Structure formats: structure tokens, C-alpha cells
Amino acid sequence: MKLGRLILLVSAGILPLLCGCGGSSDGNSSAEVLEVVRTEPSAGADSVAAVSFDGLREVKGKVRNGEFFSGMLMRLGMSAADAYGLSEACDSVFDVKTLRAGNAFRAYYSDSDSLQYIVYDKDNVRSVVFRCFRPFGASEAAKPVTVERKYADVTINSSLWNDMLAADVSPLLVLNLSDIYAWTVDFFGLQKGDRFRVFYDEKTCDGKVVAIDTVRYAVFTHGGEDYPAVMFDQKDGGNIYWNTSGESMRKAFLKAPLKYSRISSGFTYARRHPITRRVQPHTGVDYAAPAGTPVMTIGDGTVTSMKNEGAGGNVVRIRHNSVYSTAYLHLSKYASGLRPGQRVRQGDVIGYVGSTGRSTGPHLDFRVWKNGSPINPLKMESPPAEPLKQEFRDSFRQTVEDYSSRLNYMAAEGVIEELFDAI
Numbered sequence: 346m347k348l349g350r351l352i353l354l355v356s357a358g359i360l361p362l363l364c365g366c367g368g369s370s371d372g373n374s375s376a377e378v379l380e381v382v383r384t385e386p387s388a389g390a391d392s393v394a395a396v397s398f399d400g401l402r403e404v405k406g407k408v409r410n411g412e413f414f415s416g417m418l419m420r421l422g423m424s425a426a427d428a429y430g431l432s433e434a435c436d437s438v439f440d441v442k443t444l445r446a447g448n449a450f451r452a453y454y455s456d457s458d459s460l461q462y463i464v465y466d467k468d469n470v471r472s473v474v475f476r477c478f479r480p481f482g483a484s485e486a487a488k489p490v491t492v493e494r495k496y497a498d499v500t501i502n503s504s505l506w507n508d509m510l511a512a513d514v515s516p517l518l519v520l521n522l523s524d525i526y527a528w529t530v531d532f533f534g535l536q537k538g539d540r541f542r543v544f545y546d547e548k549t550c551d552g553k554v555v556a557i558d559t560v561r562y563a564v565f566t567h568g569g570e571d572y573p574a575v576m577f578d579q580k581d582g583g584n585i586y587w588n589t590s591g592e593s594m595r596k597a598f599l600k601a602p603l604k605y606s607r608i609s610s611g612f613t614y615a616r617r618h619p620i621t622r623r624v625q626p627h628t629g630v631d632y633a634a635p636a637g638t639p640v641m642t643i644g645d646g647t648v649t650s651m652k653n654e655g656a657g658g659n660v661v662r663i664r665h666n667s668v669y670s671t672a673y674l675h676l677s678k679y680a681s682g683l684r685p686g687q688r689v690r691q692g693d694v695i696g697y698v699g700s701t702g703r704s705t706g707p708h709l710d711f712r713v714w715k716n717g718s719p720i721n722p723l724k725m726e727s728p729p730a731e732p733l734k735q736e737f738r739d740s741f742r743q744t745v746e747d748y749s750s751r752l753n754y755m756a757a758e759g760v761i762e763e764l765f766d767a768i
Contacts, residue, residue, distance in 0.1 A: 401453040401461055408448050408465075414441035421452045422460040423477060431475060435483030439465075439473045469555045488550050492558055495547045500540045505532075515554040518545060522563060523604070525574050525586050528596030528727060530565055540566040542752055560586075562748035575745055579737050584730065589745050591733035598665075598727045599643040599691060602673060602711050603698065607633050628719035629674070629712035636707040638698040640673050641691075648687045648695070651679055657710070658702025661695045674710035675701050 408417060418428035432441050444465075453462040463475040470490055476482040497514040499505075509516045522541060523532050546558040565572045574594050578585045586594040608630060646665035654660045659676040661683070677699025689695060700707045713722045733741055 398453050398462065401455060402458075404452045404454065406450055406452065408444055408446050408450065410446045412444070412446065414444045417444070417450075418463075418477070421463065422454075422458070427477070427479075427481075430479070431477060431481040431483075434481035435473070435475060438483040438485055439475075443467075469553060470550050490555065491549050493547050493549065495545050497541065497543045497545065499542075501535055501537055503537075505535060515547065515557065517554060517557050518543065518560075521545070521557045521560045522565075525560060525563065525594055526565060526572070527599050527601075528594060529572055529574075529600075530567070531600050531723065534723070536567070540564075542566075544748065544751075562752065564752065573745075573749070575741070575748065577733070577737070577741050577744055579734055581734075587733055587741070589749075591738060591741055593730040593732065595730045596727035597644055597730070598669070598725065599641065601632070602641050602643050602671075603632055603634055603638055603709060604641075629672075629710050630722050632698075632709045632711060634698045634707065634709060636677055636697075636699055638707075638709075639694045640676065640696045640698060640709055642673075642689045642693050642695050643671060644669070644691045646671075646689060648683060648685050648689060650685055651683060651696075653701065656703040658704060659696070659699065663689065663695070668716055670714045672712040674712070675699055675704050675708060677701065677707075 404421075406421075409420075412420075415425070415428040415432055418431060419425060423431070435441070448466055450463055450465045452460060453464075455461055460477045462477060464486070465473045465475065467473060470488055472486045472488075474484045474486050495514075497509075497512060497518060499508050499512045499514060501508050505519055506516050509519060522543070526532070541563065543563040544561040545563075546561070547554055548556040548558050559576065560574070561576045563574045565574075573589050575587050575589065576585055577587055584593045584595050588594060640661075642663055644665045646663040648661060649664050649670070650660070650662045652660065654674075657672075657674040659674075659679065661673045661676065661679065662670065663672075664670045673696060675698075676696035679696045680694045683689075683695055698707050698709050711722055713720050713725055715725075
């Protein structure tokens with residue numbers, strides 16, 4: 346990743362299925378243990394939660410590209426009628442339309458090679474257990490998850506991704522930081538020497554990091570200036586991240602309209618157009634990104650138009666207030682259900698990156714107007730949202746003091762856990 350905002354996770358390639366029933370088996374019985382969290386067997390059936398895989402033959406596999414749930418069941422040995430029956434019985438626990446190509450499963454067979462159970466992994470933590478004999482049923486299950494309190498201190502030397510890995514920090518932390526600092530830090534413009542110091546909670550399962558649960562306190566240092574972010578929940582269902590003055594980290598506008606890309610062309614009045622070769626103004630910012638990348642509105646507003654505008658291709662225009670308006674050009678398609686006159690909220694997906702109109706490749710041409718005049722989106726200032734409520738000021742100041750003092754006292758090994766326990 347370049348020195349920019351990491352949001353797009355690299356998708357793992359779909360590994361080829363092994364021989365046999367979409368997997369392999371060493372012939373050993375399985376003793377897999379899953380914590381069932383919700384069960385919905387068919388009427389009158391015993392709970393699938395009581396199932397034991399002990400003594401059953403395990404066959405591992407992955408969902409094939411373009412495969413339907415019933416097709417997977419029949420591939421693993423069920424009749425068409427039984428596959429339909431199981432699909433009907435599990436609909437309150439699992440939506441069969443959400444079956445994802447590449448996701449792993451384990452099929453369990455009796456000594457007579459009769460399919461008994463399938464455990465389908467929805468993600469690294471959650472699974473669904475399907476009972477493949479009558480009465481059919483399904484259960485949600487989850488592996489044990491451990492929450493660990495962590496501290497990270499990362500200085501950017503090459504890229505945020507690589508420097509996170511070098512510091513033995515999960516790059517998933519970048520996702521949380523980019524959300525918290527979306528209105529403050531331009532993640533497309535990070536520079537060598539910029540630094541993140543963060544207290545956070547990390548979730549692990551089977552020894553692997555599955556999520557960054559909570560960022561509690563962070564300080565981003567850029568150009569010799571610190572930008573703290575404090576988690577403080579005033580239990581009103583709104584913002585929970587603030588600067589040390591009690592101002593919301595949320596601003597009126599996002600810093601960028603898509604979560605990861607690179608700037609391929611900036612705001613200028615003297616750019617040579619890559620197609621026409623003429624020197625002409627480019628009063629926007631081009632973000633090069635893969636076709637289909639979701640494009641978000643940077644703020645609340647009303648869709649004033651969505652149509653093909655010739656050289657601009659498919660364009661969505663949004664009026665945010667009496668001062669600001671934005672446009673999103675060259676879209677491959679519009680978001681489903683979007684229409685002119687519709688009210689949209691900050692972060693709503695309004696379309697997808699494309700190359701429609703006069704374009705040399707997939708990118709988003711993003712433009713902003715202030716009082717009718719084009720301005721550079723990268724230099725747009727945005728006022729803070731509602732500040733912290735007055736009745737929480739004293740408690741908030743104490744929280745800031747606790748974290749800031751602990752941030753400056755990270756010398757001794759093992760101190761981190763004790764400091765967290767004290768907060």
C-alpha cells in the first residue's frame with residue numbers, strides 16, 4: 346500500500362477444491378467443538394446444539410464459484426428432495442442466498458457414507474451447523490473469541506501497511522483509525538515520519554486477529570503537531586470520539602468519497618487532458634480505483650441529478666447546504682434505489698467507480714463547489730459537529746489525563762496491561 350488510506354482488504358483467492366466431495370479426508374474421526382449460540386431446528390426436532398461429530402468422517406471443502414446452496418448439498422450427497430427440505434428448514438437461521446464462494450465447510454459422514462452434518466464457516470468466528478437428515482435443522486455456532494488490550498506505536502517509513510506489519514500490529518487497526526480520523530487526517534497524504542500511537546482492544550480467534558474491537562485513545566503526529574482522539578461514550582447513541590477540547594472528531598464532510606484509492610490527478614487550472622491533449626482546467630481530484638469500488642457521499646445532502654453527462658459519463662450531483670455541493674463523475678453505475686430528490690446521509694453509497702464518458706481507465710473524478718465556485722477538495726475545511734455535553738466535561742477531562750499520562754509512560758515491559766486495568 347502507498348502512503349495512503351488503507352481500507353480495501355486484499356481478497357484471498359479461491360483455492361481449488363480437493364478431490365472427492367469438494368474436499369479431502371484422512372479417514373480420522375472428528376472431535377470439533379463449536380459453541381452454539383442460536384438453534385432453530387425443524388418443528389419437533391431435537392436441538393442441533395446437542396450434536397457430536399465424534400466418530401464421523403470429516404471432509405473439508407470450499408463453496409464453488411457460482412454454486413447455489415442446494416447444488417452444494419447435492420454435490421455432497423443429498424438428494425434433490427432432501428436438499429430442498431433442508432433449505433426450507435434452515436431459512437430462519439441462514440439465508441441460503443448469502444452462501445459465499447470460497448468460504449470453507451466441513452461435511453461429516455457416517456460409516457455408511459451417509460451425510461450427517463455440514464458446518465459452513467460464515468467468517469473466521471461464526472459458523473452454521475446444518476443437520477442433513479430428517480428432521481432437518483440448523484444452528485448458529487461461534488468459536489471462542491479472546492479480547493486483548495494492546496498498544497501500538499508506528500512511525501511511517503515506507504507504507505502504513507508495511508510499517509504496521511513490521512511493528513507486529515494488525516493492519517486491521519488502520520480501518521478503525523481511518524474511520525475515527527476520516528474528518529481530520531488525509532490518509533491519501535500521509536508522509537514519512539508521520540506517527541500513530543494507539544491504545545486499543547484486539548479480538549483473536551484460533552490465534553488469529555479477527556477484529557479491532559475498540560480504539561480507546563490515539564495520537565496521530567504529523568509535521569510536529571499531535572492530533573489526539575479520545576473515546577468517550579456519553580450514552581446518547583451519537584459520536585463517541587473527540588479531540589482533547591471535547592469537539593467531535595466527526596465533521597460536516599468526509600475527507601474522501603471512497604475508502605481506498607490513489608490520487609491520479611489533482612486540482613489545477615492548467616492540466617493537459619490525457620485524451621484531447623489540450624490544456625484545460627481540471628477543477629476536481631481524480632481517484633484511481635478498481636472498477637466497482639463503492640463511492641460515498643462526503644456529507645448529508647439531496648441528490649439534485651443523476652444522469653449521463655457526456656464527457657463526464659454517469660454523474661451524481663448532491664447539494665449539501667446553501668454553500669456546498671459535490672459531483673461524482675465517470676461512475677460505472679448508480680447505487681440501487683438512488684433517485685433525484687432523494688435525501689442521502691454521510692457515507693451512503695451513491696454509485697460505483699467506472700470509466701464512463703471521456704476516460705482512460707477506471708477512476709472517480711470528484712468535484713466540490715463552494716458558493717457556486719469550484720474549490721480544491723483536498724483543501725476544503727469543515728466545521729466540527731456538536732461538542733461534548735457540558736455535564737460530561739469533568740469526567741472527559743479525567744479520561745484525557747489518564748490516557749495521555751499513560752501514553753508517556755510506556756517504558757517497562759508488561760506495564761501496558763496494568764495501565765489499561767487502571768483506566
